[in-house]
Amino acid sequence: MSCCKGPGYASPLDAFKNGPREEILYVICVQPDVTKQDYLATVDVDPESPTYCQVIHRTYTGNVDDELHHSGWNVCSSCYDDPTLKRDLLILPSLTSCNVYAVDVGTNPRKPTLHKVIDGKEMRSFNCTFPHTTHCLATGEIMISTMGDKDENGKGDFVLIDSKTLRVTGTWTRGKKFAKFGYDFWYQPYHDVMVSTEWGTPKYFKSGFHPNDVANPDRYGTSLNVYKWSTRELQQVIDLGKEGVAPLEIRFLHDPKSAQGFVGCAVEANIYRFYKSDDGTWKAHKVIDVPAKKVYKDGVESELNGLMSDILLSLDDKYLYFSCWLHGDVFQYDISDPEHPKLTGQVNFGGQLQNGYRLVAGGELKDTPKPLLVKGKPLYGAPQMLQLSLDGKRLYVSTSLFSPWDKQFYPQMVEKGGWIVKIDVNTIDGGIKLDPDFLIDFGKEPDGPTLPHEMRYPGGDCSSDIWLAKD
Template sequence: MGPYRNHATDFMLNRTWCFSRSGLFAAALLTLASATPATADETCSSPYLARIEGQEEFVYVWTLGEEGLGDGSDKLVTIDVKPGSPTYGKVIHTHSLGSRNEAHHGGFTDDRRQLWLSGLESSRIFIYDVHTDPAKPKFVKSIDDLVEKSGGALGPHGVYALPGRVLIPCLSNAQDKTGRTALVEYTNDAQYITTHWIPSPRDMRGVENAELADGYGYDARVLPRKNVLLTTSFTGLDNYMTAFPKVAADPEAMKRFGGTMVQWDFHTRQPKKVFAVPGAPLEIRWAWGEKHNYAFTATALTSKIWLFYEDEKGNWQAKEVAHVGDPKGGVIPVDISLSADDKTLFVDSFADGTCRAYDVSNPHHPMLIHENQIGRQLNMVSQSWDGKRLYFSSSLLAKWDKEGTANEQFVKGFTWDGRQLTKKFELDFTELKLGRPHHMLFGSTKVGN
């Protein structure tokens, strides 16, 4: 089976929703103009994902196991976030894998029946049923042969829903453990489909600006109505499984970080153009507005906000639009979240533990409007569709987290009133002996179909 090629569906507006169990799907359009305040869900999710109706009820937390803490294994932890619930802000369910895999990111299948979670060190994918009982996700099976099936792609970063299948961007390769890597596709029933290697000096793939290609990968996101797939770049297993102080002290290791973004033809999965974006560009956040043809990313090592946009001639460009802070002073952007109205960009910085909110009504000129130190270290942020709630987690990588008392491991819930963040609950994952909380995703008993 080749790349998905339903052009008519792909060119629907960015708000297209597709629901699939066996490769067949139905689509419905919903633009921001018709969205209601009752609509929730995460703002950074795939446009092909079945949506939550009303407010999120659960936050699923993919959690790294820590030796000597509890059972030491990776876990999927479920937090109750239903307003008025007697267990609001509390852990109501956990499932332990019985192993440590460097739990990292994950994502749902397009029908939202399954949650796929990745292990950066083991290259395993863990699949949960979140449909039968959303409050108590049930482990179904794991994919243990991704490296073999993909032809050597290593370190699955996360999972991104496409119609009837998932896209898995990887971070490394089995040959040299550097950041040269690929995108891998599987069906919703966990059958391998194909591998797309990212343009590199040894395989330039005929792309524009081929001389910039480094082959590195990290995030992958789609703007269907423009037929654009965008990827960013990070580093390989040789770096991310080494203690960061050691990496930072090694000039050769510091050369092994990505500094590119790649524009792809989404329908054909063919790379088209490479852009120089120095300093390890991480998460991609496409704007949701039906005429907003742009996306944001942030660079961890240079502490910049970058804009990827379509110019007046229909060509795609990338440019730096804001300087977040001094990386040497601890301002290291690691995650971003764009509000559903495309007006506010939240930027999490790991070393100083601070979330910064920017007014991006003019995406070419972000304006800082709020700062809040969430904790002594900070990683992920997940934002509700109505823009009223944000959730934060702490762990970056097991060997990159801070040490001693600065190694805070938490999940915190905040409200946002357009001016400031206000904390509503806090969970200490070390005190609870759960591990190091990383990626967060929303769950609900009310999912559209």
Template structure:
């Protein structure tokens, strides 16, 4: 009886998702879910930075750091607050709920998820819930990606809870933080193709009823020292080489793509009429395009290099412009930020590059493309030159990145800055575009 009730609830959720899909509209950072209700098209007011704690530095805890980024503010470019969470657990990525009122932030090492209220007062986030039984409920470990669905949160994981290896899956929670369902990644031969079971990022194109997932590596590699990992031939074999296209409404894999080199972040073009997504592979330093061909069949292809692959620049994050024509790419090992022209996504062309740090990780641009934010920390055991941990803001005038300010997180005794999310005061956020199905 309980099982039948559970299945009916899943069916209702899928029906709601199907009805809402055609109404979806873009969010301000193109990494955000198109189901998010509010759009910041102008100047963002705050940047929230999910930050790794460092033993002996300040309170040593992981924390959500809030920075005032409105140039009209007297605190422009300053840290205005932080919310510490107990201990250190490899703070990594975050994601908004569909109503943009709550920010879910995950830790890879202990599988905890922290839910912050950023809607009541975005200048002063509050920790309102901690979800500590994720591995037990889902069977997966290393919560990595948090992606809003109507009334739900779709989570992508790096590992399974049994052996911390790369075979893993996804899970759905409701916005209250209750576990709803789990979806293993395809492994071995199937009607969809030959799957390796790996997962990293995920992104949705509602108009195409398409969920796309990528792959990287499991927690065993994530939590190893970078120098030791590179010297371990067996460990270097344990990286994903696939992307998977899913039927979003049915939550079933439709096609497995062979994409060697461990593809990372996925960005769908939001430009009207476009039918493609782009990703970057970490180990092979390639740009991968997933696009429908003339017959409507989805295909994946290597469309170009990022830097010199022989030097392993290690692409780590990408940010696609709102019009789908420009792609920022950060490479960790050489500390460079590159810009690609995607006017023809099948033939990306690098048009700019700049060294923005000793090593850089995340890159986020504003909706209008005029501001580019960069942070440094990748993983606690992979970071290089750990005295250089910062958040920087650059302006982009179409020709040059110009540094506006830099916050030294070590000098501020905050830790290592990783993922970023934008918020704005309520009166400056666009009207809701999508009703949430709670």
């Protein structure tokens, strides 16, 4: 980083080529016991360190029943041209309580401290709940997407927080149109656009996954919501249909002039490419389809969908990665030709097949696989959140999706604790391989087993930083 510039990196390729190797991970940890506190774990990932693969610090929220989920920064690379700003606060919204925690990671990055708590009442006063994605804006403001109204009905909106006072100042959306549901978002000012995604109605999905809810348009979303960035108005809704149920994580290509990106649709495990068409409108089409697996359990044959839970793009826009939480897979695709992604790597962790299911293949029943072992520990659960090193060579994988769903689908993981593993990446020819010597075990934490979710690096990463075009 330049001493004469603001936070982050000058460009995605600057981060890719010149960014430092990560030495610590900040990991959101959720307590399955809601009478205990969630926390931010600081994990040592420096191979030269004596505490490698260990949690070296825990920053507790001071409250219970929070359900920390995603995180973001007070400022990021979109503020690179402002030398008065400093990336020193990690912002942690919580789904259930709606509290937002600002954690000081600048004073002592290895031992972050709680800087301020923004009470959930502030967010509710603007008729918003279930905060999800945090991005900083070039104005220095913090914007957080929300999924519910004060009664936890579906409502897609965004709250703004003043990055200096850390007070909720209002909502971002203007005009008469509002998104039916909310989840993730990504902005691209060069094309005067922001696109947001949809999960569903919080008061229903918060109690678990209910298959009968999926086809109910009042409980699960299927659309991309396209806003005019300069006026904050919802201008277009792209309905992806039944194969696009629960479009969750959305990523523009990192090139700030790019007019395309990808979104992962959870329920049917599909990737859609979205792009700006010649007439100025935005369109989307499916480019990756992970088929359901035929499985057998308790005398019943059924189909098991992958449940695509996270996606990300390498900073050079060469590779797309995604996880399928129920199938237990992590995939790598070459997206040099974004319209025709090419599979280049896959690692399987077993997923739901470890929970007594047997795979039906070629008319035969396959044996239930044993849990994958890393450093002698059985890995109960499945890959969920992903984080890629700046140089694209190391992919970190954690296990928790959302604690009510964790308890429903992977009770053994909840009982024994989640984990983080590392996948090594061939960035030249493609290909991914599990590192057998890397494991962070959250089964023996001080207050009992916990559930690791999203991961960040102190200097930013490929899923939290957004760059602005220079001209």
